[in-house]
Amino acid sequence: MKNDFYIQSYSHVKNGEVSVNGKTVFKTSETDFKLVMKAAYKKLIIDHPKFFKMDNLSKLGFLAAHVLLENEKEKNIALILSNKASSLDTDRTYQESIKNVEQYYPSPAVFVYTLPNICMGEISIKHKLYSENCFFVTDEFTPKTLSTYANELLESNKARKALCGWVDVDNGKYNAFLYVVAKKGTFVHSEAEINRLY
Amino acid sequence: MSKIYLSHNNIVSSFGFNSISAIEGIRNQVSGLSLYEDKKILGTPFCSSRIHQEKLQEHYSALSPNEEHTRLEQMMLVSLSDCLKKANIKLTEKTGLIISTTKGNIDVLENESKYPESRAYLPVLGEKIRQFLGFGNKPIIISNACVSGILAIAAAKRFIKQGLYDDVFIVAGDLVTPFILSGFNAFQALSTEPCRPYCKTRTGINIGEVASSVLVTNDPSKTTDESVIVLGEGSCNDANHISGPSRTGEGLLRSVEAAIKQSELQSGDIDYISAHGTATMYNDEMESIAFERANLSNTPLNSLKGYFGHTLGASGLLETIIGMHSLHQNTLFASLGFQELGVSRPLNIIKETTSKNINTFLKTASGFGGSNTAVVFQKAQV
Numbered sequence: 109m110k111n112d113f114y115i116q117s118y119s120h121v122k123n124g125e126v127s128v129n130g131k132t133v134f135k136t137s138e139t140d141f142k143l144v145m146k147a148a149y150k151k152l153i154i155d156h157p158k159f160f161k162m163d164n165l166s167k168l169g170f171l172a173a174h175v176l177l178e179n180e181k182e183k184n185i186a187l188i189l190s191n192k193a194s195s196l197d198t199d200r201t202y203q204e205s206i207k208n209v210e211q212y213y214p215s216p217a218v219f220v221y222t223l224p225n226i227c228m229g230e231i232s233i234k235h236k237l238y239s240e241n242c243f244f245v246t247d248e249f250t251p252k253t254l255s256t257y258a259n260e261l262l263e264s265n266k267a268r269k270a271l272c273g274w275v276d277v278d279n280g281k282y283n284a285f286l287y288v289v290a291k292k293g294t295f296v297h298s299e300a301e302i303n304r305l306y
Numbered sequence: 307m308s309k310i311y312l313s314h315n316n317i318v319s320s321f322g323f324n325s326i327s328a329i330e331g332i333r334n335q336v337s338g339l340s341l342y343e344d345k346k347i348l349g350t351p352f353c354s355s356r357i358h359q360e361k362l363q364e365h366y367s368a369l370s371p372n373e374e375h376t377r378l379e380q381m382m383l384v385s386l387s388d389c390l391k392k393a394n395i396k397l398t399e400k401t402g403l404i405i406s407t408t409k410g411n412i413d414v415l416e417n418e419s420k421y422p423e424s425r426a427y428l429p430v431l432g433e434k435i436r437q438f439l440g441f442g443n444k445p446i447i448i449s450n451a452c453v454s455g456i457l458a459i460a461a462a463k464r465f466i467k468q469g470l471y472d473d474v475f476i477v478a479g480d481l482v483t484p485f486i487l488s489g490f491n492a493f494q495a496l497s498t499e500p501c502r503p504y505c506k507t508r509t510g511i512n513i514g515e516v517a518s519s520v521l522v523t524n525d526p527s528k529t530t531d532e533s534v535i536v537l538g539e540g541s542c543n544d545a546n547h548i549s550g551p552s553r554t555g556e557g558l559l560r561s562v563e564a565a566i567k568q569s570e571l572q573s574g575d576i577d578y579i580s581a582h583g584t585a586t587m588y589n590d591e592m593e594s595i596a597f598e599r600a601n602l603s604n605t606p607l608n609s610l611k612g613y614f615g616h617t618l619g620a621s622g623l624l625e626t627i628i629g630m631h632s633l634h635q636n637t638l639f640a641s642l643g644f645q646e647l648g649v650s651r652p653l654n655i656i657k658e659t660t661s662k663n664i665n666t667f668l669k670t671a672s673g674f675g676g677s678n679t680a681v682v683f684q685k686a687q688v
Binding site: 225 | 492542549
């Protein structure tokens with residue numbers, strides 16, 4: 109039998125603004141990504157200094173997830189994230205550190221972030237989620253892939269909720285849209301609704 | 307619920323350009339690993355298994371390409387086109403394409419690369435593969451560290467179960483590059499000799515190069531002699547550390563438990579484990595803890611890294627294909643390089659290649675970001 113699932117809540121992080129369910133919770137006129145993250149951290153996260161060791165993609169995903177999960181009781185939440193640039197933002201930094209023999213400084217602390225799923229690892233650590241993870245890379249936001257995957261995990265009882273969405277950082281541009289799929293919620297878990305909220 | 311099968315398959319590796327060449331090498335306990343001195347890749351000698359460049363060119367040229375493809379694209383095209391040819395099925399709107407890779411065309415970031423930086427975007431790589439082979443649907447790319455290859459199989463099953471596709475072709479591949487080798491070297495994880503998973507005197511990991519492909523289908527008439535049923539799967543996070551494996555093996559344990567539960571089996575029903583076994587100190591130790599907690603300490607187990615090294619985004623699929631052939635040949639392949647147990651918990655490492663009736667195997671992988679995946683397979687016997 110098919111279950112019906114709903115979108116319980118959603119968040120956006122873009123253009124210096126963080127919003128939850130369409131309502132602004134943080135806003136700055138700052139345009140530099142790192143400064144936006146620093147200011148948002150002070151207002152919204154406060155107590156996770158490891159945040160500053162993360163790469164840009166992890167910071168963005170961590171922040172967008174934090175505003176949705178900070179009061180969430182359920183721990184069996186699958187993470188199903190996606191983007192276009194994978195970890196290319198950090199890959200470029202790492203490649204720069206090994207580009208020639210004279211300037212050869214490969215750093216394990218940078219190298220570890222050259223994978224997009226590290227962002228889900230950071231979210232899992234903070235919120236103690238020993239749950240399903242999958243990272244998809246697509247040229248544009250593709251709700252169908254995410255919703256199909258989420259439905260399967262929820263219907264097969266591998267997860268009770270799913271945190272899905274888009275988290276992309278590339279050459280100073282950034283955009284995150286995450287949403288929690290659950291048995292109860294305000295919006296129907298359909299491609300059309302996901303696209304509308306995006 | 308109809309069953310979901312793994313069917314036609316291909317392995318492009320240092321052993322050759324099909325699965326059989328790799329299986330033959332393993333059966334004869336030949337390692338594909340050797341010492342390379344290639345300063346363009348790493349300033350010091352490194353142990354690896356790489357695909358023969360000229361032979362790759364020959365196989366690629368035989369496909370009559372109408373544009374130039376990167377080395378990784380060539381590897382993937384050669385592998386997947388062979389798989390497609392063997393499967394000989396019409397590509398429809400119900401045929402999916404999944405690509406598994408950790409770093410894709412990362413070598414285009416190098417100064418000397420003749421390709422534009424845009425080629426480093428994984429969707430660009432995906433589109434090249436889709437276009438050349440004539441898939442109608444956009445590829446679904448999975449980049450989930452070292453579990454990508456096995457997670458791709460789990461994902462294919464999940465998409466088929468939801469009715470999105472009837473057939474999914476998966477192609478998986480990653481390159482041996484300065485990027486990857488310098489990174490693992492910076493972690494002081496690389497071994498200059500062939501790796502020895504789970505061995506007391508293991509000295510670290512080797513990175514190897516492979517492309518592999520498989521057809522995942524819900525149609526029993528499309529299966530092959532070595533086909534297996536995908537029974538159950540799980541992919542759980544350690545929630546512990548982004549680069550270090552969990553000390554309790556929590557994520558791997560949960561993945562294995564989820565996979566076995568969905569399979570409606572008990573741990574005692576698993577005949578063979580194709581484990582991750584990278585031969586780093588921490589990974590192998592973590593696995594021994596997780597397998598003990600899952601009551602799998604006595605189950606015959608190998609790591610195939612001694613034959614290929616760690617082939618990153620390809621490894622999970624590569625090792626699953628070898629598992630299929632292992633079941634079909636009723637043969638447990640030796641865990642090459644192993645001498646004496648060097649982990650704190652018991653493991654039943656396969657020391658010699660032996661004949662045994664085996665029906666069911668468990669494939670596992672673990673990677674950076676706290677990722678783990680486990681999938682249970684059973685002989686299709688159709």
